[in-house]
Amino acid sequence: MFLNRTTDQRNNISGKKIAEIRKGMRISQRQLADLLCEKGLIVNKNAVQRIESGQRFLTDIELVVFSKVLKVSISELLSIGG
Helix, strand or coil: CCCCCCCCCCCCCCHHHHHHHHHHHCCCHHHHHHHHHHCCCCCCHHHHHHHHHCCCCCCHHHHHHHHHHHCCCHHHHHCCCC
């Protein structure tokens, strides 16, 4: 049986890393949403919050834009436990 949640019941594995990088950049969720919108990914602060908290699934298209805006590799966003 295929499970589409992490062991801690999150809907994505990148949200924690996105939050960590965003905080390291010292920008708010709203500022991140604005940067994503500038790159063509239309999301608001609430969507960023839900992604970071693991409440929202993250598509591969969104993951690409997050990696560009945060200036990290997709592999880094997908890393587990590190």
